[in-house]
Amino acid sequence: MRKSNLLFAFLLAGAALFGLMFLHSSYMKGAYEDEMREKIAMTQRYGLTDLCLFTEARYTRHPSQADLYTAFQDNPFSFEHFPSGSIISPPEVLKIAYKKLAAKK
Secondary structure, three states: OOHHHHHHHHHHHHHHHHHHHHHHHHHHHHHOHHHHHHHHHHHHHHOOOOOOOOOOOHHHHOHHHOOOOHHHOOOOOOOOOOHHHHHOOOOHHHHHHHHHHHHHO
């Protein structure tokens, strides 16, 4: 067997698995529809904000709930000591607010 045939078989199998993932998700969507409605109702009832992305710092857990200075709560010149703080960027609302504050100075 040639290497190119082996590669073609591998790519074909990968494409088939990729297609099966979409079929599986559309099949399971109907199975979990009631559960999703329940979760949506719960988030509306309790007024939950958004998805918890990271568990380290409060300004990376819920970025929409952070203020401009939360990352520098220990010291204004301190380094970022949570890895998730370098992965996630601040929300646009905070960037706009910072630009307005900087323009006032």
